[in-house]
Amino acid sequence: MVPTFEKFLYPFLLSLKEGELTINQMREKITAYFSLSEEDLQVRTKSGRLTQVNDRIGWARQYFRRAM
Numbered sequence: 001m002v003p004t005f006e007k008f009l010y011p012f013l014l015s016l017k018e019g020e021l022t023i024n025q026m027r028e029k030i031t032a033y034f035s036l037s038e039e040d041l042q043v044r045t046k047s048g049r050l051t052q053v054n055d056r057i058g059w060a061r062q063y064f065r066r067a068m
Helices: 005-016 023-034 038-042 052-067
Strands: none
Touching (some): 005 023, 005 052, 023 052
């Protein structure tokens, strides 16, 4: 099961300590942090446009951009 958006904030911030990362690198780090399965990575948002993981990473990124 993909964690809630709020739970993505901490591992997102931890990953930023390593320097600039591409979205793919960030997804790999967060996937490892939560031990997400391939099935988890395929779960889509209600709209079906994005996977839940990509959507939640995007929201975490947006929140940190606004905080800066």
